[in-house]
Amino acid sequence: MSVRGRGSVGARGASVGVPGQWARPELPGEEADEFDWLAFEQSGVVTSRQAAESLGRATVRGLVRSGRWRAICHNVLLTGNGRLTRDQQLWVAVLASGSDAVLAGATAAAEAGVRGLRQEPLHVLIPANRQVSGILRRLPLDMPAVLVRRTTILPESHLQVGRPTRTSVARALADAAGWARSDDEARTVLAAGCQQRRTTAGEIRGVVAELPKLRRRPLILRTLDGIEGGAQALSELDFVALCRRFRLPLPELQQRRVDAGGRVRYLDAYWRRWRLHVEIDGAHHMDARRWAADLRRQNDIWIAGDRILRFPAWLVRSRPTEVADQLRAALVAGGWSADR
Known part of the structure:
Protein backbone atom coordinates (compact mmCIF):
# COMPACT_ATOMS: atom_id res chain seq x y z
CA MET A 1 0.00 0.00 0.00
CA LEU A 84 -3.56 -15.46 0.15
CA THR A 85 -0.29 -15.32 2.06
CA ARG A 86 0.01 -16.94 5.49
CA ASP A 87 -0.51 -13.59 7.26
CA GLN A 88 -3.61 -12.95 5.20
CA GLN A 89 -4.98 -16.41 5.96
CA LEU A 90 -4.65 -15.67 9.68
CA TRP A 91 -6.50 -12.39 9.27
CA VAL A 92 -9.27 -14.06 7.27
CA ALA A 93 -9.67 -16.69 10.02
CA VAL A 94 -10.02 -14.06 12.74
CA LEU A 95 -12.19 -11.56 10.85
CA ALA A 96 -14.52 -14.23 9.48
CA SER A 97 -15.02 -15.60 13.01
CA GLY A 98 -16.39 -12.29 14.22
CA SER A 99 -15.62 -9.78 16.96
CA ASP A 100 -13.42 -10.83 19.90
CA ALA A 101 -11.98 -13.77 17.95
CA VAL A 102 -8.28 -14.49 18.60
CA LEU A 103 -5.74 -16.94 17.24
CA ALA A 104 -5.31 -19.87 19.61
CA GLY A 105 -3.82 -23.32 20.14
CA ALA A 106 -1.07 -24.50 17.80
CA THR A 107 -1.72 -21.56 15.45
CA ALA A 108 -1.04 -18.97 18.16
CA ALA A 109 1.96 -20.93 19.46
CA ALA A 110 3.47 -21.13 15.97
CA GLU A 111 3.00 -17.38 15.50
CA ALA A 112 4.90 -16.89 18.77
CA GLY A 113 7.82 -18.85 17.34
CA VAL A 114 7.25 -22.43 18.51
CA ARG A 115 8.58 -24.67 15.75
CA GLY A 116 7.43 -28.09 14.61
CA LEU A 117 3.68 -27.65 15.18
CA ARG A 118 0.92 -28.49 12.69
CA GLN A 119 0.15 -25.59 10.39
CA GLU A 120 -3.44 -26.60 9.66
CA PRO A 121 -6.21 -26.21 10.53
CA LEU A 122 -6.09 -22.65 11.83
CA HIS A 123 -7.37 -22.45 15.41
CA VAL A 124 -9.49 -19.54 16.58
CA LEU A 125 -10.98 -18.95 20.02
CA ILE A 126 -14.17 -16.95 20.64
CA PRO A 127 -16.34 -16.20 23.69
CA ALA A 128 -18.75 -19.02 24.57
CA ASN A 129 -21.84 -16.84 24.05
CA ARG A 130 -20.88 -15.94 20.47
CA GLN A 131 -22.47 -17.57 17.46
CA VAL A 132 -20.57 -18.41 14.28
CA SER A 133 -22.30 -18.26 10.93
CA GLY A 134 -21.78 -20.64 8.06
CA ILE A 135 -19.23 -18.28 6.48
CA LEU A 136 -16.30 -20.47 7.54
CA ARG A 137 -17.71 -23.37 5.52
CA ARG A 138 -17.41 -21.36 2.31
CA LEU A 139 -13.76 -20.36 2.36
CA PRO A 140 -11.75 -20.42 -0.90
CA LEU A 141 -9.36 -23.22 -1.88
CA ASP A 142 -6.24 -21.20 -1.00
CA MET A 143 -7.49 -20.85 2.58
CA PRO A 144 -6.86 -23.62 5.20
CA ALA A 145 -9.74 -24.95 7.25
CA VAL A 146 -10.57 -22.84 10.29
CA LEU A 147 -11.51 -24.54 13.53
CA VAL A 148 -13.41 -22.25 15.89
CA ARG A 149 -13.62 -23.14 19.58
CA ARG A 150 -15.46 -21.42 22.41
CA THR A 151 -14.34 -20.58 25.91
CA THR A 152 -15.86 -19.04 29.01
CA ILE A 153 -12.41 -18.24 30.41
CA LEU A 154 -10.16 -15.83 28.54
CA PRO A 155 -8.75 -13.16 30.89
CA GLU A 156 -6.45 -10.41 29.67
CA SER A 157 -3.50 -12.30 31.17
CA HIS A 158 -4.13 -15.09 28.63
CA LEU A 159 -3.83 -12.72 25.65
CA GLN A 160 -0.79 -11.46 23.79
CA VAL A 161 -0.60 -8.40 21.62
CA GLY A 162 -0.11 -9.33 18.00
CA ARG A 163 -1.48 -8.77 14.54
CA PRO A 164 -3.92 -10.49 14.77
CA THR A 165 -4.36 -10.78 18.53
CA ARG A 166 -3.55 -14.24 19.86
CA THR A 167 -3.50 -16.10 23.12
CA SER A 168 -0.29 -16.11 25.16
CA VAL A 169 2.22 -18.88 24.51
CA ALA A 170 1.34 -20.62 27.78
CA ARG A 171 -2.41 -20.55 27.04
CA ALA A 172 -1.81 -21.52 23.40
CA LEU A 173 0.20 -24.60 24.39
CA ALA A 174 -2.29 -25.62 27.07
CA ASP A 175 -5.13 -25.41 24.53
CA ALA A 176 -3.06 -27.12 21.83
CA ALA A 177 -2.38 -30.03 24.18
CA GLY A 178 -6.06 -30.30 25.02
CA TRP A 179 -7.10 -30.14 21.35
CA ALA A 180 -4.34 -32.49 20.08
CA ARG A 181 -5.23 -35.60 18.08
CA SER A 182 -3.47 -37.92 20.53
CA ASP A 183 -1.86 -37.98 23.96
CA ASP A 184 1.57 -38.24 22.34
CA GLU A 185 0.95 -35.14 20.27
CA ALA A 186 -0.25 -33.31 23.38
CA ARG A 187 2.94 -34.12 25.27
CA THR A 188 5.12 -33.26 22.27
CA VAL A 189 3.50 -29.82 21.96
CA LEU A 190 4.19 -29.01 25.61
CA ALA A 191 7.78 -30.26 25.45
CA ALA A 192 8.47 -28.31 22.24
CA GLY A 193 7.31 -24.99 23.64
CA CYS A 194 9.41 -25.36 26.80
CA GLN A 195 12.47 -26.84 25.08
CA GLN A 196 12.51 -23.93 22.61
CA ARG A 197 12.28 -21.51 25.57
CA ARG A 198 9.09 -19.85 24.39
CA THR A 199 7.52 -20.36 27.81
CA THR A 200 8.06 -22.41 30.96
CA ALA A 201 6.29 -25.36 32.53
CA GLY A 202 5.45 -23.08 35.47
CA GLU A 203 3.72 -20.55 33.21
CA ILE A 204 1.68 -23.28 31.53
CA ARG A 205 0.80 -24.73 34.94
CA GLY A 206 -0.49 -21.32 36.01
CA VAL A 207 -2.80 -21.20 32.98
CA VAL A 208 -4.00 -24.78 33.53
CA ALA A 209 -4.93 -23.87 37.11
CA GLU A 210 -7.44 -21.38 35.67
CA LEU A 211 -8.94 -23.93 33.24
CA PRO A 212 -10.62 -26.60 35.39
CA LYS A 213 -12.42 -28.17 32.41
CA LEU A 214 -9.38 -28.32 30.12
CA ARG A 215 -9.29 -31.56 28.15
CA ARG A 216 -6.43 -33.92 29.15
CA ARG A 217 -5.81 -31.83 32.28
CA PRO A 218 -4.29 -34.71 34.34
CA LEU A 219 -2.02 -35.73 31.44
CA ILE A 220 -0.92 -32.13 30.92
CA LEU A 221 -0.04 -31.73 34.60
CA ARG A 222 1.93 -35.00 34.63
CA THR A 223 3.77 -33.91 31.50
CA LEU A 224 4.63 -30.58 33.10
CA ASP A 225 6.02 -32.48 36.10
CA GLY A 226 8.34 -34.34 33.74
CA ILE A 227 9.40 -31.16 31.95
CA GLU A 228 10.15 -29.44 35.25
CA GLY A 229 12.25 -32.49 36.11
CA GLY A 230 14.37 -31.85 33.03
CA ALA A 231 12.69 -33.87 30.26
CA GLN A 232 13.01 -32.12 26.90
CA ALA A 233 11.60 -34.68 24.49
CA LEU A 234 8.75 -37.16 24.26
CA SER A 235 11.16 -40.09 24.69
CA GLU A 236 12.41 -38.62 27.97
CA LEU A 237 8.85 -38.07 29.19
CA ASP A 238 8.11 -41.72 28.38
CA PHE A 239 11.20 -42.76 30.31
CA VAL A 240 10.19 -40.82 33.43
CA ALA A 241 6.69 -42.33 33.22
CA LEU A 242 8.26 -45.79 32.98
CA CYS A 243 10.33 -45.19 36.14
CA ARG A 244 7.23 -44.12 38.04
CA ARG A 245 5.19 -47.05 36.77
CA PHE A 246 7.77 -49.64 37.87
CA ARG A 247 8.60 -47.87 41.16
CA LEU A 248 12.17 -47.08 40.22
CA PRO A 249 13.98 -44.02 41.58
CA LEU A 250 13.64 -41.01 39.32
CA PRO A 251 16.83 -39.94 37.53
CA GLU A 252 18.26 -36.49 37.05
CA LEU A 253 17.58 -35.42 33.46
CA GLN A 254 19.75 -33.44 31.06
CA GLN A 255 22.67 -33.25 33.48
CA ARG A 256 25.65 -31.22 32.27
CA ARG A 257 28.95 -33.07 31.90
CA VAL A 258 32.31 -32.20 30.36
CA ASP A 259 33.79 -35.04 28.29
CA ALA A 260 37.45 -36.05 27.93
CA GLY A 261 37.88 -33.58 25.06
CA GLY A 262 36.59 -30.66 27.14
CA ARG A 263 33.25 -30.47 25.34
CA VAL A 264 30.02 -29.95 27.27
CA ARG A 265 27.60 -32.86 26.99
CA TYR A 266 24.18 -33.47 28.49
CA LEU A 267 23.19 -36.83 29.96
CA ASP A 268 19.66 -37.97 29.08
CA ALA A 269 19.19 -39.63 32.48
CA TYR A 270 21.61 -40.04 35.35
CA TRP A 271 21.47 -41.64 38.81
CA ARG A 272 24.43 -39.94 40.43
CA ARG A 273 24.22 -41.98 43.65
CA TRP A 274 24.43 -45.28 41.80
CA ARG A 275 26.59 -43.98 38.94
CA LEU A 276 24.17 -45.18 36.27
CA HIS A 277 23.72 -43.28 33.03
CA VAL A 278 20.99 -44.00 30.48
CA GLU A 279 20.87 -42.75 26.89
CA ILE A 280 17.57 -42.82 24.97
CA ASP A 281 18.33 -42.96 21.26
CA GLY A 282 15.98 -41.54 18.66
CA ALA A 283 16.14 -42.32 14.95
CA HIS A 284 18.79 -39.65 14.35
CA HIS A 285 21.27 -41.71 16.39
CA MET A 286 21.39 -44.21 13.50
CA ASP A 287 23.34 -41.72 11.38
CA ALA A 288 26.91 -43.05 11.02
CA ARG A 289 28.60 -39.87 12.23
CA ARG A 290 26.23 -39.51 15.19
CA TRP A 291 26.69 -43.19 16.02
CA ALA A 292 30.48 -42.86 16.13
CA ALA A 293 30.22 -39.80 18.41
CA ASP A 294 27.81 -41.68 20.68
CA LEU A 295 30.27 -44.56 20.98
CA ARG A 296 33.10 -42.19 21.94
CA ARG A 297 30.93 -40.58 24.57
CA GLN A 298 29.87 -44.00 25.87
CA ASN A 299 33.52 -45.04 26.16
CA ASP A 300 34.34 -41.87 28.11
CA ILE A 301 31.56 -42.67 30.58
CA TRP A 302 32.82 -46.23 31.08
CA ILE A 303 36.40 -45.03 31.55
CA ALA A 304 35.19 -42.59 34.23
CA GLY A 305 33.68 -45.53 36.12
CA ASP A 306 29.96 -45.14 35.43
CA ARG A 307 27.65 -47.80 34.06
CA ILE A 308 25.75 -46.90 30.93
CA LEU A 309 22.62 -48.39 29.39
CA ARG A 310 21.26 -47.43 25.99
CA PHE A 311 17.71 -47.92 24.77
CA PRO A 312 16.09 -46.94 21.47
CA ALA A 313 13.10 -44.68 22.05
CA TRP A 314 10.72 -47.22 20.47
CA LEU A 315 11.79 -49.88 23.00
CA VAL A 316 10.97 -47.63 25.97
CA ARG A 317 7.45 -47.30 24.64
CA SER A 318 6.77 -50.77 23.25
CA ARG A 319 8.59 -52.99 25.77
CA PRO A 320 8.58 -51.07 29.06
CA THR A 321 8.87 -54.21 31.23
CA GLU A 322 12.05 -55.29 29.46
CA VAL A 323 13.56 -51.84 29.91
CA ALA A 324 12.51 -51.67 33.56
CA ASP A 325 14.08 -55.07 34.30
CA GLN A 326 17.42 -53.96 32.93
CA LEU A 327 17.24 -50.66 34.77
CA ARG A 328 16.47 -52.42 38.03
CA ALA A 329 19.39 -54.84 37.55
CA ALA A 330 21.80 -51.99 36.81
CA LEU A 331 20.62 -49.96 39.81
CA VAL A 332 20.96 -52.96 42.12
CA ALA A 333 24.45 -53.59 40.75
CA GLY A 334 25.26 -50.01 41.70
CA GLY A 335 24.04 -50.48 45.27
CA TRP A 336 20.35 -49.52 45.08
CA SER A 337 17.82 -51.56 47.07
CA ALA A 338 14.10 -51.55 46.33
CA ASP A 339 13.44 -51.89 50.08
CA ARG A 340 14.82 -48.45 50.86
Whole structure:
Protein backbone atom coordinates (compact mmCIF):
# COMPACT_ATOMS: atom_id res chain seq x y z
CA MET A 1 0.00 0.00 0.00
CA SER A 2 1.28 3.46 -0.75
CA VAL A 3 0.31 7.11 -0.98
CA ARG A 4 -2.59 7.70 -3.31
CA GLY A 5 -2.00 10.04 -6.21
CA ARG A 6 1.62 8.95 -6.84
CA GLY A 7 0.89 6.26 -9.39
CA SER A 8 1.60 3.30 -7.10
CA VAL A 9 -0.47 0.57 -5.53
CA GLY A 10 -2.87 1.54 -2.72
CA ALA A 11 -5.65 -0.01 -0.70
CA ARG A 12 -8.31 1.65 -2.80
CA GLY A 13 -6.77 0.95 -6.17
CA ALA A 14 -4.79 -2.25 -5.92
CA SER A 15 -3.11 -3.06 -9.17
CA VAL A 16 -4.27 -6.20 -10.94
CA GLY A 17 -0.61 -7.18 -11.49
CA VAL A 18 0.29 -10.80 -12.23
CA PRO A 19 -2.67 -13.16 -11.79
CA GLY A 20 -2.35 -15.46 -8.80
CA GLN A 21 0.32 -13.35 -7.06
CA TRP A 22 0.10 -10.96 -4.14
CA ALA A 23 2.80 -8.57 -3.01
CA ARG A 24 3.00 -7.54 0.63
CA PRO A 25 1.39 -4.07 1.00
CA GLU A 26 3.85 -1.22 1.07
CA LEU A 27 4.08 1.06 4.08
CA PRO A 28 1.52 3.88 3.68
CA GLY A 29 2.97 7.32 3.03
CA GLU A 30 2.33 10.63 4.75
CA GLU A 31 -0.88 11.26 2.78
CA ALA A 32 -2.43 7.93 3.82
CA ASP A 33 -5.67 8.05 5.78
CA GLU A 34 -7.08 5.84 8.51
CA PHE A 35 -8.33 3.15 6.14
CA ASP A 36 -4.97 2.89 4.38
CA TRP A 37 -3.31 2.20 7.72
CA LEU A 38 -6.02 -0.25 8.77
CA ALA A 39 -5.60 -2.26 5.56
CA PHE A 40 -1.84 -2.22 5.97
CA GLU A 41 -2.00 -3.40 9.59
CA GLN A 42 -4.35 -6.22 8.58
CA SER A 43 -2.14 -7.38 5.70
CA GLY A 44 -4.64 -6.19 3.12
CA VAL A 45 -7.59 -8.10 4.61
CA VAL A 46 -10.62 -6.07 5.76
CA THR A 47 -14.23 -6.69 6.60
CA SER A 48 -16.97 -5.43 4.31
CA ARG A 49 -18.11 -3.12 7.10
CA GLN A 50 -14.64 -1.62 7.59
CA ALA A 51 -14.35 -0.92 3.87
CA ALA A 52 -17.89 0.43 3.47
CA GLU A 53 -17.55 2.81 6.42
CA SER A 54 -14.52 4.43 4.83
CA LEU A 55 -15.21 4.16 1.10
CA GLY A 56 -18.95 3.63 0.77
CA ARG A 57 -20.71 0.47 -0.35
CA ALA A 58 -20.87 1.47 -4.02
CA THR A 59 -17.12 2.05 -4.22
CA VAL A 60 -16.39 -1.28 -2.51
CA ARG A 61 -18.73 -3.15 -4.88
CA GLY A 62 -16.99 -1.50 -7.83
CA LEU A 63 -13.53 -2.53 -6.64
CA VAL A 64 -14.66 -6.14 -6.26
CA ARG A 65 -16.51 -6.26 -9.60
CA SER A 66 -13.54 -4.76 -11.43
CA GLY A 67 -11.25 -7.46 -10.10
CA ARG A 68 -9.03 -5.04 -8.19
CA TRP A 69 -10.27 -6.45 -4.88
CA ARG A 70 -11.15 -10.01 -4.08
CA ALA A 71 -14.13 -11.21 -2.04
CA ILE A 72 -12.85 -13.99 0.24
CA CYS A 73 -16.17 -14.82 1.88
CA HIS A 74 -19.42 -13.05 2.70
CA ASN A 75 -17.97 -10.31 4.91
CA VAL A 76 -14.20 -10.46 4.30
CA LEU A 77 -12.33 -8.76 1.45
CA LEU A 78 -8.77 -8.73 0.16
CA THR A 79 -7.54 -5.35 -1.09
CA GLY A 80 -5.85 -7.14 -3.97
CA ASN A 81 -6.57 -10.08 -6.23
CA GLY A 82 -3.83 -12.68 -5.64
CA ARG A 83 -3.46 -15.85 -3.61
CA LEU A 84 -3.56 -15.46 0.15
CA THR A 85 -0.29 -15.32 2.06
CA ARG A 86 0.01 -16.94 5.49
CA ASP A 87 -0.51 -13.59 7.26
CA GLN A 88 -3.61 -12.95 5.20
CA GLN A 89 -4.98 -16.41 5.96
CA LEU A 90 -4.65 -15.67 9.68
CA TRP A 91 -6.50 -12.39 9.27
CA VAL A 92 -9.27 -14.06 7.27
CA ALA A 93 -9.67 -16.69 10.02
CA VAL A 94 -10.02 -14.06 12.74
CA LEU A 95 -12.19 -11.56 10.85
CA ALA A 96 -14.52 -14.23 9.48
CA SER A 97 -15.02 -15.60 13.01
CA GLY A 98 -16.39 -12.29 14.22
CA SER A 99 -15.62 -9.78 16.96
CA ASP A 100 -13.42 -10.83 19.90
CA ALA A 101 -11.98 -13.77 17.95
CA VAL A 102 -8.28 -14.49 18.60
CA LEU A 103 -5.74 -16.94 17.24
CA ALA A 104 -5.31 -19.87 19.61
CA GLY A 105 -3.82 -23.32 20.14
CA ALA A 106 -1.07 -24.50 17.80
CA THR A 107 -1.72 -21.56 15.45
CA ALA A 108 -1.04 -18.97 18.16
CA ALA A 109 1.96 -20.93 19.46
CA ALA A 110 3.47 -21.13 15.97
CA GLU A 111 3.00 -17.38 15.50
CA ALA A 112 4.90 -16.89 18.77
CA GLY A 113 7.82 -18.85 17.34
CA VAL A 114 7.25 -22.43 18.51
CA ARG A 115 8.58 -24.67 15.75
CA GLY A 116 7.43 -28.09 14.61
CA LEU A 117 3.68 -27.65 15.18
CA ARG A 118 0.92 -28.49 12.69
CA GLN A 119 0.15 -25.59 10.39
CA GLU A 120 -3.44 -26.60 9.66
CA PRO A 121 -6.21 -26.21 10.53
CA LEU A 122 -6.09 -22.65 11.83
CA HIS A 123 -7.37 -22.45 15.41
CA VAL A 124 -9.49 -19.54 16.58
CA LEU A 125 -10.98 -18.95 20.02
CA ILE A 126 -14.17 -16.95 20.64
CA PRO A 127 -16.34 -16.20 23.69
CA ALA A 128 -18.75 -19.02 24.57
CA ASN A 129 -21.84 -16.84 24.05
CA ARG A 130 -20.88 -15.94 20.47
CA GLN A 131 -22.47 -17.57 17.46
CA VAL A 132 -20.57 -18.41 14.28
CA SER A 133 -22.30 -18.26 10.93
CA GLY A 134 -21.78 -20.64 8.06
CA ILE A 135 -19.23 -18.28 6.48
CA LEU A 136 -16.30 -20.47 7.54
CA ARG A 137 -17.71 -23.37 5.52
CA ARG A 138 -17.41 -21.36 2.31
CA LEU A 139 -13.76 -20.36 2.36
CA PRO A 140 -11.75 -20.42 -0.90
CA LEU A 141 -9.36 -23.22 -1.88
CA ASP A 142 -6.24 -21.20 -1.00
CA MET A 143 -7.49 -20.85 2.58
CA PRO A 144 -6.86 -23.62 5.20
CA ALA A 145 -9.74 -24.95 7.25
CA VAL A 146 -10.57 -22.84 10.29
CA LEU A 147 -11.51 -24.54 13.53
CA VAL A 148 -13.41 -22.25 15.89
CA ARG A 149 -13.62 -23.14 19.58
CA ARG A 150 -15.46 -21.42 22.41
CA THR A 151 -14.34 -20.58 25.91
CA THR A 152 -15.86 -19.04 29.01
CA ILE A 153 -12.41 -18.24 30.41
CA LEU A 154 -10.16 -15.83 28.54
CA PRO A 155 -8.75 -13.16 30.89
CA GLU A 156 -6.45 -10.41 29.67
CA SER A 157 -3.50 -12.30 31.17
CA HIS A 158 -4.13 -15.09 28.63
CA LEU A 159 -3.83 -12.72 25.65
CA GLN A 160 -0.79 -11.46 23.79
CA VAL A 161 -0.60 -8.40 21.62
CA GLY A 162 -0.11 -9.33 18.00
CA ARG A 163 -1.48 -8.77 14.54
CA PRO A 164 -3.92 -10.49 14.77
CA THR A 165 -4.36 -10.78 18.53
CA ARG A 166 -3.55 -14.24 19.86
CA THR A 167 -3.50 -16.10 23.12
CA SER A 168 -0.29 -16.11 25.16
CA VAL A 169 2.22 -18.88 24.51
CA ALA A 170 1.34 -20.62 27.78
CA ARG A 171 -2.41 -20.55 27.04
CA ALA A 172 -1.81 -21.52 23.40
CA LEU A 173 0.20 -24.60 24.39
CA ALA A 174 -2.29 -25.62 27.07
CA ASP A 175 -5.13 -25.41 24.53
CA ALA A 176 -3.06 -27.12 21.83
CA ALA A 177 -2.38 -30.03 24.18
CA GLY A 178 -6.06 -30.30 25.02
CA TRP A 179 -7.10 -30.14 21.35
CA ALA A 180 -4.34 -32.49 20.08
CA ARG A 181 -5.23 -35.60 18.08
CA SER A 182 -3.47 -37.92 20.53
CA ASP A 183 -1.86 -37.98 23.96
CA ASP A 184 1.57 -38.24 22.34
CA GLU A 185 0.95 -35.14 20.27
CA ALA A 186 -0.25 -33.31 23.38
CA ARG A 187 2.94 -34.12 25.27
CA THR A 188 5.12 -33.26 22.27
CA VAL A 189 3.50 -29.82 21.96
CA LEU A 190 4.19 -29.01 25.61
CA ALA A 191 7.78 -30.26 25.45
CA ALA A 192 8.47 -28.31 22.24
CA GLY A 193 7.31 -24.99 23.64
CA CYS A 194 9.41 -25.36 26.80
CA GLN A 195 12.47 -26.84 25.08
CA GLN A 196 12.51 -23.93 22.61
CA ARG A 197 12.28 -21.51 25.57
CA ARG A 198 9.09 -19.85 24.39
CA THR A 199 7.52 -20.36 27.81
CA THR A 200 8.06 -22.41 30.96
CA ALA A 201 6.29 -25.36 32.53
CA GLY A 202 5.45 -23.08 35.47
CA GLU A 203 3.72 -20.55 33.21
CA ILE A 204 1.68 -23.28 31.53
CA ARG A 205 0.80 -24.73 34.94
CA GLY A 206 -0.49 -21.32 36.01
CA VAL A 207 -2.80 -21.20 32.98
CA VAL A 208 -4.00 -24.78 33.53
CA ALA A 209 -4.93 -23.87 37.11
CA GLU A 210 -7.44 -21.38 35.67
CA LEU A 211 -8.94 -23.93 33.24
CA PRO A 212 -10.62 -26.60 35.39
CA LYS A 213 -12.42 -28.17 32.41
CA LEU A 214 -9.38 -28.32 30.12
CA ARG A 215 -9.29 -31.56 28.15
CA ARG A 216 -6.43 -33.92 29.15
CA ARG A 217 -5.81 -31.83 32.28
CA PRO A 218 -4.29 -34.71 34.34
CA LEU A 219 -2.02 -35.73 31.44
CA ILE A 220 -0.92 -32.13 30.92
CA LEU A 221 -0.04 -31.73 34.60
CA ARG A 222 1.93 -35.00 34.63
CA THR A 223 3.77 -33.91 31.50
CA LEU A 224 4.63 -30.58 33.10
CA ASP A 225 6.02 -32.48 36.10
CA GLY A 226 8.34 -34.34 33.74
CA ILE A 227 9.40 -31.16 31.95
CA GLU A 228 10.15 -29.44 35.25
CA GLY A 229 12.25 -32.49 36.11
CA GLY A 230 14.37 -31.85 33.03
CA ALA A 231 12.69 -33.87 30.26
CA GLN A 232 13.01 -32.12 26.90
CA ALA A 233 11.60 -34.68 24.49
CA LEU A 234 8.75 -37.16 24.26
CA SER A 235 11.16 -40.09 24.69
CA GLU A 236 12.41 -38.62 27.97
CA LEU A 237 8.85 -38.07 29.19
CA ASP A 238 8.11 -41.72 28.38
CA PHE A 239 11.20 -42.76 30.31
CA VAL A 240 10.19 -40.82 33.43
CA ALA A 241 6.69 -42.33 33.22
CA LEU A 242 8.26 -45.79 32.98
CA CYS A 243 10.33 -45.19 36.14
CA ARG A 244 7.23 -44.12 38.04
CA ARG A 245 5.19 -47.05 36.77
CA PHE A 246 7.77 -49.64 37.87
CA ARG A 247 8.60 -47.87 41.16
CA LEU A 248 12.17 -47.08 40.22
CA PRO A 249 13.98 -44.02 41.58
CA LEU A 250 13.64 -41.01 39.32
CA PRO A 251 16.83 -39.94 37.53
CA GLU A 252 18.26 -36.49 37.05
CA LEU A 253 17.58 -35.42 33.46
CA GLN A 254 19.75 -33.44 31.06
CA GLN A 255 22.67 -33.25 33.48
CA ARG A 256 25.65 -31.22 32.27
CA ARG A 257 28.95 -33.07 31.90
CA VAL A 258 32.31 -32.20 30.36
CA ASP A 259 33.79 -35.04 28.29
CA ALA A 260 37.45 -36.05 27.93
CA GLY A 261 37.88 -33.58 25.06
CA GLY A 262 36.59 -30.66 27.14
CA ARG A 263 33.25 -30.47 25.34
CA VAL A 264 30.02 -29.95 27.27
CA ARG A 265 27.60 -32.86 26.99
CA TYR A 266 24.18 -33.47 28.49
CA LEU A 267 23.19 -36.83 29.96
CA ASP A 268 19.66 -37.97 29.08
CA ALA A 269 19.19 -39.63 32.48
CA TYR A 270 21.61 -40.04 35.35
CA TRP A 271 21.47 -41.64 38.81
CA ARG A 272 24.43 -39.94 40.43
CA ARG A 273 24.22 -41.98 43.65
CA TRP A 274 24.43 -45.28 41.80
CA ARG A 275 26.59 -43.98 38.94
CA LEU A 276 24.17 -45.18 36.27
CA HIS A 277 23.72 -43.28 33.03
CA VAL A 278 20.99 -44.00 30.48
CA GLU A 279 20.87 -42.75 26.89
CA ILE A 280 17.57 -42.82 24.97
CA ASP A 281 18.33 -42.96 21.26
CA GLY A 282 15.98 -41.54 18.66
CA ALA A 283 16.14 -42.32 14.95
CA HIS A 284 18.79 -39.65 14.35
CA HIS A 285 21.27 -41.71 16.39
CA MET A 286 21.39 -44.21 13.50
CA ASP A 287 23.34 -41.72 11.38
CA ALA A 288 26.91 -43.05 11.02
CA ARG A 289 28.60 -39.87 12.23
CA ARG A 290 26.23 -39.51 15.19
CA TRP A 291 26.69 -43.19 16.02
CA ALA A 292 30.48 -42.86 16.13
CA ALA A 293 30.22 -39.80 18.41
CA ASP A 294 27.81 -41.68 20.68
CA LEU A 295 30.27 -44.56 20.98
CA ARG A 296 33.10 -42.19 21.94
CA ARG A 297 30.93 -40.58 24.57
CA GLN A 298 29.87 -44.00 25.87
CA ASN A 299 33.52 -45.04 26.16
CA ASP A 300 34.34 -41.87 28.11
CA ILE A 301 31.56 -42.67 30.58
CA TRP A 302 32.82 -46.23 31.08
CA ILE A 303 36.40 -45.03 31.55
CA ALA A 304 35.19 -42.59 34.23
CA GLY A 305 33.68 -45.53 36.12
CA ASP A 306 29.96 -45.14 35.43
CA ARG A 307 27.65 -47.80 34.06
CA ILE A 308 25.75 -46.90 30.93
CA LEU A 309 22.62 -48.39 29.39
CA ARG A 310 21.26 -47.43 25.99
CA PHE A 311 17.71 -47.92 24.77
CA PRO A 312 16.09 -46.94 21.47
CA ALA A 313 13.10 -44.68 22.05
CA TRP A 314 10.72 -47.22 20.47
CA LEU A 315 11.79 -49.88 23.00
CA VAL A 316 10.97 -47.63 25.97
CA ARG A 317 7.45 -47.30 24.64
CA SER A 318 6.77 -50.77 23.25
CA ARG A 319 8.59 -52.99 25.77
CA PRO A 320 8.58 -51.07 29.06
CA THR A 321 8.87 -54.21 31.23
CA GLU A 322 12.05 -55.29 29.46
CA VAL A 323 13.56 -51.84 29.91
CA ALA A 324 12.51 -51.67 33.56
CA ASP A 325 14.08 -55.07 34.30
CA GLN A 326 17.42 -53.96 32.93
CA LEU A 327 17.24 -50.66 34.77
CA ARG A 328 16.47 -52.42 38.03
CA ALA A 329 19.39 -54.84 37.55
CA ALA A 330 21.80 -51.99 36.81
CA LEU A 331 20.62 -49.96 39.81
CA VAL A 332 20.96 -52.96 42.12
CA ALA A 333 24.45 -53.59 40.75
CA GLY A 334 25.26 -50.01 41.70
CA GLY A 335 24.04 -50.48 45.27
CA TRP A 336 20.35 -49.52 45.08
CA SER A 337 17.82 -51.56 47.07
CA ALA A 338 14.10 -51.55 46.33
CA ASP A 339 13.44 -51.89 50.08
CA ARG A 340 14.82 -48.45 50.86
